[in-house]
Amino acid sequence: MKFIGKGWRNRLVMLLAVVGPGFITANVDNDAGGIFTYSQAGAQFGYVLLWTMIPITIALVVVQEMASRMGAVTGKGLSDLIREEFGFRLTFFVMLALVITNFGNVVAEFAGIASSMELFGLSRYIVVPVAAFVVWLMVVRGTYDSIEKIFLTASAFYVCYIIAGVLAQPDWKAAAFATVTRPQAAGIRNYGYVYMVIALVGTTIAPWMQFYLQASIVEKGVTARQYRASRWDVIIGCIFTDVVAWFIIVACAATLYAAGHHDIADAADAAQALRPLAGQWASLLFAAGLFNASLFAASILPISTAYAVCEGLGFESGLDKKFHEAPVFYWLYTLLIVLGAGVLLIPRLPLVTVLVASQVVNGILLPFVLVFMLILTNDREVMGEYINSRLFNNVAWVTVIVMIVLTLALTVRPG
């Protein structure tokens, strides 16, 4: 970078100022798990679950803002802070839970890769191992940084959902009404409804994102003073994520749900939502977008998990280390990919079920991570003058309580 001319550099800085860690995280958030969960929500319940979008967006902004503020103020990652403030044992269990949850997410990303390529008629038994190897090599060789821009640009695919949503001629009034209406209290007794709400929250406010976002802020060297600019990056990223989510649900509601197609079994079903835009090419468009989103997240998830765990537990980490210098780091990274991809090779694995289930696990872990974040962001010794405002605490605590209640509702009334 050092030898690029000044003018070029300034333009690059301008670009990066807009596309900051918050925006990148937002794009990775709409991964395979996200696309299928939103699609399923629309197909299964029509406009009914749109009410979740506003509270989820508020909670997402609050949570992501806390993560990035912690990163900017302390210059440390979330797992570092948990370790320093809560000791070894708690850190160990949080990291264990994170590895299990993120393993589910890695499986989901490879499921996304597999199902997108099945639309092209390619067998998952070939696609998944190749993709796993490409991801592994890309990150270890350090080529990821240059490819990130390509992933980001290809994320423009999400605009397709917005267009498809409009072209599907949804009942705008009903959709708008469903977005601002109060949820029916009776919903909590419906197992499928609760399951889907947890999945929606879990996929949008995924625990791993908080670790990833905070680490990115630290890596970018954002300091407490420059923090104001980053806050906008985070807020815009969150709103973008949820606008896309809203349109995916609306597009699926207007196409699949309206046609009485209430269960998405595979990618071909989900691709129907894009038919108003792309007609017979809908599958192609959907496959390309899903492939990009899945590969993007698959490149980030295993490596960010390995970093978070090794930093929290005090193992050597970093791609500049040799394999024998940081064995735990490399093994964890490699196993997440190999085993995550390996699960996909189980014959007749129901991909969409696996995808949505992984997001439910996210939702169950979320309140625990949030409690740690809340304690940390309220600690004056850690945050100095940048501790949480009361409004933030309230929103975050409500999220925690709601998620715990929903999780209990899920476990107490199975089926």
Next chain:
Amino acid sequence: MSLVALSELLGATVRDAHGTVHGRVREIAVAPQDHPTRVAYLVVRTPEGDRTLMAEAVKSCGSTVRTGEGTPLEPCSPSDGVLLLKRDLLDQQIIDVHGRKVVRVNDVEIESTPVNNHVVLNVVSVNVGARGAIRRLCKGVVPRRTLRALLEKIPAQDIPWQYVDLLETDPARRVKLKIAYEGLAKLHPADIADIVEDLPPAEREAVFETIDEEVAAETLEELDPDVKKSIIESLDKDRVADIVEEMDPDAAADLLGDLQAEHSGEILKEMEPEERDEVTQLLEFGEHTAAGRMTTQYIAVPNTVRVDAAIEALKRFEGGREALSTIYLIGPGQTLTGSVSLVRIATSLPGDRLADLSEPSVSCAPDTPQDEVAALFDKYNLITLAVVDEHGRLAGIITADDVITMLRHRD
């Protein structure tokens, strides 16, 4: 004499000579200004609040801490000159000077030696490996005896206390604790740079505030450009000026060139006039030209002198070692007339005239693009290259190490 782990001591019950329980150990304090390793006192949580138990009153320690007659527990008075092992050390990052890396503390090994009627507790090492981790994970869950047996089998990854450098970000406390990063300062600047890159910003700043200016300057040159910039921006400008003065002028110009004009101006103002002039001159050239890459610290002698004078000049030279390999000869009006390599000087007699040893010198103009500079180094197998202005005057030299850095970063 026996070893006891900090994690075992924390939470241990405190009993007096009669077996009466007084509370549990909450914290262990070392007062480095009195003794660098000896435990000064224990903080005990009692039903009446936190109490101090002076280390001299401890008769034995392990899962139970036994004290002498009476209850020598005194009210707790907070003191900021002490190192609290749980708060300041356990789970925190430290620098392993021997292994030259940043590590996280899993446990602290404390040695208890019986002296007269009590025990003396000394910090001997910190554990950064699996042994400390498993001990803390299983504490209170797995029976003590089983755990001990299990831990024996795990290789200890201990760092002796003398190789540990603590990271203390508060300057006032750092002085009180006598933390001077002594071990760190002895490392090679490139190793310090690797360590610094692994640290959070506040700790980076703390390192740069305490290490010697010369070491700081060399370390800074080895750092990643972004990290370098953020450190410079966080440090006090007097301190930056002191460090920049110690840097090679070309590196200093590079660094200041990356900063905001206002900020670099402030730093320049704080610098000594001589160094400032050199750097300002270099700052005016484009960064990617020969002049932007050159240093103005080189050895030049009149072309009329003999070898002994050249050796004198070598002895007096204060610039970087990279510039020592060639002695430049200048004629009237500072014009470059030739150069003599260090090898030729070493193999000649003191009375030989330098002009007779001189080789025709390869040179380039100040505005030569850096790629052409690299090509010249390659073609003529150079170690240094002279930069001359339009009047044939020697303006500065480029050294091979700068070219290697430049080639490595060209992407």
